[in-house]
Structures are given as C-alpha cells and as structure tokens.
Amino acid sequence: MTVSDMPYKFYPNKSATIISAPFSGGQDKPGVEHGPSHLLAANLQSELESLGWDISLDDPLKNFDYQEYSKIKDVYKNCKKPKLVSDATNKIYNSVKNAALSNNFPITIGGDHSIAIGTVAGVFHKYPDSCLLWIDAHAxxxxPLTTSSGNLHGCPISFLMGLDSHSYPPHLKWIPKCLSPGRIAYIGLRDVDDGEKKILRELNIAAYSMYHVDKYGINNVVQMALRKINPHNDRPIHLSYDVDAIDPLYVPATGTPVRGGLTLREGLFIAEAVAETGNLxxxxxxxxxxxxxxxxxxVIDTVGAGLAIAKCAFGDTIV
Ligand SMILES: NC(=[NH2+])NCCC[C@H](N)C(=O)O
Ligand SMILES: [Mn+2]
Ligand SMILES: [Mn+2]
Incomplete structure (x- = not known):
C-alpha cells in the first residue's frame, strides 16, 4: 500500500472536534468517566494541534444530571441502566453528528464502549456508506437476549445492527440501525462470549482474533480486515478503539483486561495503517x-497509550 496523496480525504482542512464522553453507565466499575480528563491533561489537544490540526472541544454531557438516574429504577429485564445509556449516548450522537456535518473530524474520548452507540450512529448519519473497524479484546x-452481564458496553454493535430488536429496552429504540454485518471488522479479539461467537459466525462478520494476528502478522490482518469492509478503499472508516485490545502489560488501567493482547506497537500500527488509507x-x-x-x-502507561493511538491516527508517524 502506498501513502495516500490525499490524507484525510473526508476532512481536507484538517479540523477536528474532541468530544468528551465521561460516561461509565454501560458497565459497573466506577472511574472510566475520568478517562477524558486524563487524556486532556496529557495534552491531547495540543499534541494534535502540533500535527497541524485545528481542534475544537465539545462536552455533550456537561449538564447531564447523573443524579436523576440514581433515583429511578433503571433496569429492563436483564439490561442494566438502559435509560441512562440511552440519554447519554443520544447526546453523544448529536455532538458527533454535528461535528461531522460541520466537517470536523469527530474524535470521541470515553468513557466505556457503550458510547459507540452515539459515535457510530453520528458518523453514519453523515456518511451512511462508512465502515467500522472495531479494535477490542471483546466483540x-x-x-439483550445473549448478554450474561447485562452491561450495555458489551452490546453496542447489536443495537447499531438491530439484532434481536424485539428484545430492546424501550428507551433504546431510537438507535438508528445503520450498520450492516458486511461493514464491520474486528481486530484483537480474545474474550468473546458463546452467544457472540454464534452471531459472528451466522452473520459472517470479519473477526480477526489474536490468533490471526500471531498467524499472519498485524500488517496482513489490517489489510485483510480493510479489504473485507472497504474493498475499493473509497468508504469512510470509523475506527473505534477499545484500549483493552492492547495487552494489559501496556494498558493495565481498564475495566475488562484480558491477557494475551496486542503489543503496544501492534496497537499503534493499526492506527497508523488506517490513517495511511486517507479514509479515516x-x-x-x-x-x-x-x-x-x-x-x-x-496511569501514565494507559493514558500514554490512548494518547499515542490518537497521535498515530492523526498522522504523527507517517502521513
Ligand atoms: N467494552 C468492553 N470492554 N466490553 C466488555 C464486554 C464483556 C462481556 N462480553 C459482556 O458482554 O459483558
Ligand atoms: Mn469494547
Ligand atoms: Mn473490550
């Protein structure tokens, strides 16, 4: 592959919005809501500016009243906190959508992975032809029918695809069913639930686990994944990066760590290779x-890895 002569084809004037999503309601462990402030304190904004980007900030959950939700019983069957997740991700959705519509590259910093309900829906609103590269130890x-934890950060993809849609908590019905199975690829998987494996097989979803990374090498895996979801390299690519894809040796401060993950270099290579396509x-x-x-x-290792992913995606090392 050659370096695109049109880096960031969808944002040629290199302007971006950092969207803070300090949200933890998609899982049970407090603290993930502090991710954004740590990344910002590590100079995320000025680091990206020094790469030639114009950066604005948005904080869609600024006035979000979390207290209100602790007063109500927010469960639907086995799903935990559907109203909280719905309302928060809807605000993130609007922020991401507005950024993309005003030609600002949305970079959303979480927060748990349920926020991708909002980010993916927002990007696909502007670019319905997008594809999604999901970097994660988990699928x-x-x-709602297969989850055993009831944590909605383990479910965003199924909502975006409309899988088992009759089982959705009423609050989550606003989520646009914008993602089709041929438009998502995974890299880094190593802790996939049985029900999820069945879905991945039945829908023939491009899923590259750590086994494939070892077998083919990270470059081949990235190229194979992109070829499946973006065969002509003309679609916008949404990169949704769960830092737990990287081995806990490098990224220890995360809620569901799984050993045997990507090396830090493999993890950064993915961001570099996607940037190199020009379609991020x-x-x-x-x-x-x-x-x-x-x-x-x-803390330094984990936040530093998150910062490095962002810098690689924004052209630090190659473009
Ligand atoms: N975004 C994450 N870290 N997700 C972990 C999900 C773990 C498990 N599969 C679940 O559904 O509960
Ligand atoms: Mn995840
Ligand atoms: Mn994960």
Missing amino acids: DINT AALDIVEVNPSLARNDVN
Whole structure:
C-alpha cells in the first residue's frame, strides 16, 4: 500500500472536534468517566494541534444530571441502566453528528464502549456508506437476549445492527440501525462470549482474533480486515478503539483486561495503517479507567497509550 496523496480525504482542512464522553453507565466499575480528563491533561489537544490540526472541544454531557438516574429504577429485564445509556449516548450522537456535518473530524474520548452507540450512529448519519473497524479484546455484540452481564458496553454493535430488536429496552429504540454485518471488522479479539461467537459466525462478520494476528502478522490482518469492509478503499472508516485490545502489560488501567493482547506497537500500527488509507473519518478511544491503576505508572502507561493511538491516527508517524 502506498501513502495516500490525499490524507484525510473526508476532512481536507484538517479540523477536528474532541468530544468528551465521561460516561461509565454501560458497565459497573466506577472511574472510566475520568478517562477524558486524563487524556486532556496529557495534552491531547495540543499534541494534535502540533500535527497541524485545528481542534475544537465539545462536552455533550456537561449538564447531564447523573443524579436523576440514581433515583429511578433503571433496569429492563436483564439490561442494566438502559435509560441512562440511552440519554447519554443520544447526546453523544448529536455532538458527533454535528461535528461531522460541520466537517470536523469527530474524535470521541470515553468513557466505556457503550458510547459507540452515539459515535457510530453520528458518523453514519453523515456518511451512511462508512465502515467500522472495531479494535477490542471483546466483540461487544451481545443482544439483550445473549448478554450474561447485562452491561450495555458489551452490546453496542447489536443495537447499531438491530439484532434481536424485539428484545430492546424501550428507551433504546431510537438507535438508528445503520450498520450492516458486511461493514464491520474486528481486530484483537480474545474474550468473546458463546452467544457472540454464534452471531459472528451466522452473520459472517470479519473477526480477526489474536490468533490471526500471531498467524499472519498485524500488517496482513489490517489489510485483510480493510479489504473485507472497504474493498475499493473509497468508504469512510470509523475506527473505534477499545484500549483493552492492547495487552494489559501496556494498558493495565481498564475495566475488562484480558491477557494475551496486542503489543503496544501492534496497537499503534493499526492506527497508523488506517490513517495511511486517507479514509479515516472518526475515532473513538474508550475504556481508559485511571481508577483501576495499581500505581501512578499504570496511569501514565494507559493514558500514554490512548494518547499515542490518537497521535498515530492523526498522522504523527507517517502521513
Ligand atoms: N467494552 C468492553 N470492554 N466490553 C466488555 C464486554 C464483556 C462481556 N462480553 C459482556 O458482554 O459483558
Ligand atoms: Mn469494547
Ligand atoms: Mn473490550
């Protein structure tokens, strides 16, 4: 592959919006809501500006009243906090949509991975022809019928695809069914639930696990994944990056760590290779949870990895 002569084809004037999504309601462990403030304190904005980007900030959950939700019983069958997740991701959806509609590259910093309900829906509103590259140890494609944890950060893909849609909590029915199975590829999988494996097989979804990374090497895996979802390299690519794809050695401060993950270099290579296509259209960096660090080094490593992913995606190393 050659370096695109049109880097960032969808945002040629290199302007971006950093959207803070300090949200933890898609899972049970407090602390992931502090991810955005740590990434910003690590100079995310000025680091991206020094790469030639014009950066604005948005904070769609600024006035969000979390207290209100603790007063109500927010469960639907086995799904935890559907109203909270619905309302928060709807605000993120509008922020991402508005950024993309005003030609600002949306980079959303989480927060748990349920926020991708809003980010993917927002990007696909502007670019319905997009494809989604999901970097994660997990498939996050449980439906309300298959989830055993009830945590909605394990379900965003199924809502975006409309899988088992009759089972949805009423609040989540607004989510546009914008994603088709041929438009998503995974890299980094190693902790996939049985119900999820069945879905991945039945829908013939491009799923590259750590086994494939070892077998073919990271470059081949990225190229294979992109060829499946973007065969002519003309579609916008949404890169949704769960930092737990990277091995806990490098990214210890995350809610659902799984050993045997990507090396830090493999993880960064993915962001570089997607940037190199010229078609990167949105980025999420999720599941940074500074509260789960055992010491300061853990925080520095995890936040530093998130920052490095963003810089690679924004052209630090190649473009
Ligand atoms: N975004 C994440 N870290 N998701 C972890 C999901 C874990 C498990 N598959 C579940 O559904 O509960
Ligand atoms: Mn995830
Ligand atoms: Mn994960």
